[in-house]
Amino acid sequence: MKSPLLSYTVKRTGSGLISLLLVSLLIFLGTALLPGDAAQALLGQNATPENLAALREQLGLNDPLVVRYLSWIGGILQGDMGISFSSKQPVLEILLPKLANSLILALAASLIAVPLAIFLGIVAALKQDSLVDRAISFLSMWLVSLPTFLTGYLLINFFAVRLGWLPSLSVLRSTADVNDWVAALIMPVAALVLVTIAHTMRLTRTAILSVMASDYILMADIKGLDRRRIILWHALPNALSPIVSISLLTVAYLMVGVVVVEVVFSYSGMGKLMVDAVSYRDLPLVQACGACFSFIFIFMNFLADFLCVVVNPRLREPKS
Amino acid sequence: MTTFLRVSDLTVKAKDNFILDGISFELEKGKVLGLIGESGAGKSTLALAAIGYLKPGLEISSGSVVLDDNDLTIASDSALRQLRQSKVAYVAQSAAASFNPFFRLGYQVTELVILSGFIEKSDRYKVATDLFARLQLPSPKVFARKYPHQASGGQLQRAMIAMALLNDPDLIVFDEPTTALDVTTQLDVLSVIRQVVAEQGCAALYVSHDLAVVSQMCDSILVLRHGKMVEMNATRSIIDQPQDSYTRSLVAHRKVGDFLTDTPQADDAPLISAENITLGYGKVQIVPNASIALNENEILAIVGESGSGKTTVARAIAGLLEPWSGTIKLRGTTLQGNVDNRSQNHRQHIQFIHQLPDVALNPRQTIRTALMRPLQVFKGLDGAALNTRLNALMDEVELPRDLLGRYPGALSGGQKQRVCIARCLAAEPDLLICDEVTAALDPLVEDSILALLWRLKEEHRMAIIFITHNLGVTRRFAHSVTIMEHGKIVESGPTAQIFADPQQAYTCRLLASEPSTDAGWINARELSGATGPRKHRHDSL
Numbered sequence: 001m002k003s004p005l006l007s008y009t010v011k012r013t014g015s016g017l018i019s020l021l022l023v024s025l026l027i028f029l030g031t032a033l034l035p036g037d038a039a040q041a042l043l044g045q046n047a048t049p050e051n052l053a054a055l056r057e058q059l060g061l062n063d064p065l066v067v068r069y070l071s072w073i074g075g076i077l078q079g080d081m082g083i084s085f086s087s088k089q090p091v092l093e094i095l096l097p098k099l100a101n102s103l104i105l106a107l108a109a110s111l112i113a114v115p116l117a118i119f120l121g122i123v124a125a126l127k128q129d130s131l132v133d134r135a136i137s138f139l140s141m142w143l144v145s146l147p148t149f150l151t152g153y154l155l156i157n158f159f160a161v162r163l164g165w166l167p168s169l170s171v172l173r174s175t176a177d178v179n180d181w182v183a184a185l186i187m188p189v190a191a192l193v194l195v196t197i198a199h200t201m202r203l204t205r206t207a208i209l210s211v212m213a214s215d216y217i218l219m220a221d222i223k224g225l226d227r228r229r230i231i232l233w234h235a236l237p238n239a240l241s242p243i244v245s246i247s248l249l250t251v252a253y254l255m256v257g258v259v260v261v262e263v264v265f266s267y268s269g270m271g272k273l274m275v276d277a278v279s280y281r282d283l284p285l286v287q288a289c290g291a292c293f294s295f296i297f298i299f300m301n302f303l304a305d306f307l308c309v310v311v312n313p314r315l316r317e318p319k320s
Numbered sequence: 321m322t323t324f325l326r327v328s329d330l331t332v333k334a335k336d337n338f339i340l341d342g343i344s345f346e347l348e349k350g351k352v353l354g355l356i357g358e359s360g361a362g363k364s365t366l367a368l369a370a371i372g373y374l375k376p377g378l379e380i381s382s383g384s385v386v387l388d389d390n391d392l393t394i395a396s397d398s399a400l401r402q403l404r405q406s407k408v409a410y411v412a413q414s415a416a417a418s419f420n421p422f423f424r425l426g427y428q429v430t431e432l433v434i435l436s437g438f439i440e441k442s443d444r445y446k447v448a449t450d451l452f453a454r455l456q457l458p459s460p461k462v463f464a465r466k467y468p469h470q471a472s473g474g475q476l477q478r479a480m481i482a483m484a485l486l487n488d489p490d491l492i493v494f495d496e497p498t499t500a501l502d503v504t505t506q507l508d509v510l511s512v513i514r515q516v517v518a519e520q521g522c523a524a525l526y527v528s529h530d531l532a533v534v535s536q537m538c539d540s541i542l543v544l545r546h547g548k549m550v551e552m553n554a555t556r557s558i559i560d561q562p563q564d565s566y567t568r569s570l571v572a573h574r575k576v577g578d579f580l581t582d583t584p585q586a587d588d589a590p591l592i593s594a595e596n597i598t599l600g601y602g603k604v605q606i607v608p609n610a611s612i613a614l615n616e617n618e619i620l621a622i623v624g625e626s627g628s629g630k631t632t633v634a635r636a637i638a639g640l641l642e643p644w645s646g647t648i649k650l651r652g653t654t655l656q657g658n659v660d661n662r663s664q665n666h667r668q669h670i671q672f673i674h675q676l677p678d679v680a681l682n683p684r685q686t687i688r689t690a691l692m693r694p695l696q697v698f699k700g701l702d703g704a705a706l707n708t709r710l711n712a713l714m715d716e717v718e719l720p721r722d723l724l725g726r727y728p729g730a731l732s733g734g735q736k737q738r739v740c741i742a743r744c745l746a747a748e749p750d751l752l753i754c755d756e757v758t759a760a761l762d763p764l765v766e767d768s769i770l771a772l773l774w775r776l777k778e779e780h781r782m783a784i785i786f787i788t789h790n791l792g793v794t795r796r797f798a799h800s801v802t803i804m805e806h807g808k809i810v811e812s813g814p815t816a817q818i819f820a821d822p823q824q825a826y827t828c829r830l831l832a833s834e835p836s837t838d839a840g841w842i843n844a845r846e847l848s849g850a851t852g853p854r855k856h857r858h859d860s861l
Contacts, residue, residue: 215418219410220420225401234420
């Protein structure tokens with residue numbers, strides 16, 4: 001008997017790879033269409049027509065678009081993402097440490113945001129229409145309505161400027177120890193948690209409530225099972241599919257959405273790297289960051305779909 | 321024998337509405353009481369109240385439910401949970417929906433007894449396997465490892481009965497346990513229920529809207545209507561000498577009428593004919609090489625159990641499913657397979673009524689809007705002529721005209737089905753395809769819809785293809801019948817002839833499975849070996 005899970009995984013991996021290829025094309029075209037000229041930006045005051053032409057030739061900017069795209073993709077497949085225009089170092093060497101920083105930030109935020117949101121969602125569902133339910137809904141909607149950068153500046157204004165408890169900039173030196181890390185992370189993490197919690201929380205609440213209205217929950221109740229077991233053991237697993245989906249999409253959003261927060265807090269991650277690279281017209285770096293972000297996003301989507309099948313016996317087990 | 325359950329003057333309200341109004345009865349161990357009534361009569365509420373459960377939003381305003389000397393109306397929530405865990409059990413209508421899709425059947429069935437420590441965790445699947453074997457489930461060991469979606473409806477219903485038995489209950493509530501099953505599967509499950517109730521020696525409440533089933537299963541019957549007790553008596557007394565007029569109409573409904581003998585004859589070509597049509601969805605073939613034909617003014621019933629392909633054939637004739645091969649002809653003219661390619665004239669002549677009027681009517685459109693559309697498209701009516709015709713349509717289907725301004729949500733199930741009939745009638749069709757149109761309705765409402773269809777057929781000289789699994793309706797209503805099984809036409813011919821002298825084994829089994837109110841009907845079936853596992857079971861598909 002062919003396992004539905006395996007065939008699904010193969011199919012989904014294929015479609016994931018195709019999306020990745022299409023996105024790489026978009027990224028490449030997008031950066032190629034960026035206004036301004038890398039050679040001009042690099043040379044600045046020293047730009048003479050001769051210098052510009054020489055630099056263009058050296059950077060390969062005169063080649064046709066197709067050739068540049070193919071050599072870029074070919075490089076990536078061999079683990080070579082090119083040389084940064086501005087620092088002349090391999091892109092990968094610049095990227096990796098920043099990527100690690102970003103992942104640390106996103107992971108810390110996910111570890112707090114997802115469990116907290118699911119917990120609040122369950123509480124809101126259990127106390128449906130009570131004061132607690134309404135307070136949770138209102139507060140989370142209010143927080144999600146604030147733009148991320150505003151939340152960030154409000155946090156800085158309060159905790160760094162007024163109370164002086166935390167550094168206003170999350171700059172990490174190479175000598176930073178654990179305490180420095182924690183101090184640097186608290187506010188960016190808080191900002192990310194506050195803006196992402198609402199969606200997961202509301203979806204968890206809705207999913208639990210719709211499962212609670214089903215016949216098998218009535219049956220569990222009639223069997224005399226206690227309330228807590230019914231909710232955590234009978235209802236929650238059946239609500240898992242939507243919860244897993246939204247949670248992983250939240251994580252994906254966190255990984256990609258760190259850009260604004262990193263800039264606000266001057267946190268040295270990939271988001272800040274990308275924004276800086278755009279202003280220096282450092283095309284290889286921008287492209288590498290874009291590819292990295294889209295890979296993370298597509299992978300998280302794949303993981304969400306995969307886990308949805310894993311947690312659902314109706315999809316996982318063959319019909320008969 | 322002493323009284324095990326005593327319900328006295330029980331009144332249950334939802335806000336200010338009476339759901340149950342002054343119900344009293346007593347039940348001894350070893351006896352089965354049938355609760356019968358139409359939907360909304362309060363049968364399920366009463367049965368659940370007897371095991372100490374009220375659905376949210378309901379409250380007991382007076383009376384008492386005394387089970388084994390405990391008054392459940394004053395018991396605490398935890399005491400009630402304790403009672404439901406140990407002394408009573410519930411078998412729900414839809415086993416498919418009542419099993420948690422997340423857990424294996426063997427796990428769910430044994431969940432409670434393991435929580436209460438009656439059996440060891442390590443024995444879980446062994447206990448479940450033994451129990452499933454006792455209920456004659458095929459390969460019980462494999463079955464215990466299955467998830468609910470991997471079992472058929474009849475199997476799940478038996479698994480649910482198994483679950484009810486495991487905590488050794490003194491009272492079991494059966495809430496329409498066979499309503500969702502096919503008629504041959506129903507007979508098996510009924511037989512299993514009788515067997516376990518007898519072995520267990522427990523008291524049982526049997527909720528149903530089907531008087532024939534209740535009369536076979538129960539020692540006495542309580543008739544409910546609008547939350548009030550209409551009549552309660554021993555089963556044979558209810559069937560043979562009903563006292564109340566409502567009970568009399570219920571019983572009369574079951575008494576079979578005469579067959580229709582005057583089958584309309586064809587002048588030349590039949591009105592509609594499907595010749596050697598092969599049908600399927602995607603790559604899966606459902607119906608191989610089927611042919612049917614009917615004449616003007618004729619009623620043809622296509623009868624079969626779920627999955628037999630009867631609706632598939634109807635959809636092909638309506639042009640909703642393009643045949644892989646074969647032709648469909650209207651008065652000798654070949655029709656396009658896809659309704660989109662048929663002429664307006666052809667589309668107008670074949671109209672389709674769905675099983676569930678709730679789904680077939682747009683909840684955001686008034687009845688007027690729903691009926692207006694075919695009149696505008698097919699008849700080009702507008703203004704005063706349109707209004708006159710709308711009113712006439714409402715009169716024809718015996719609905720008050722002021723319902724035109726209402727939304728479907730404000731109408732009862734029977735009224736909504738009448739609107740669907742009126743919508744088809746607006747096109748003035750030659751052929752009406754009725755797909756299980758009365759399956760979701762209570763018996764007396766069903767009768768009124770059938771009477772309406774009959775009258776309209778006579779007045780408008782329509783032919784009707786009547787898709788049904790209900791043999792009683794077929795007998796009363798159809799000139800001819802086509803029996804289907806697994807996508808194949810088993811037998812067809814005049815109804816009276818097929819019913820009196822079936823030629824095929826499947827037809828015999830189908831006819832024998834239809835419950836009757838006759839005394840000893842189910843005993844005769846059990847003795848003749850019509851129940852129990854068969855090698856070739858539709859149910860196990």
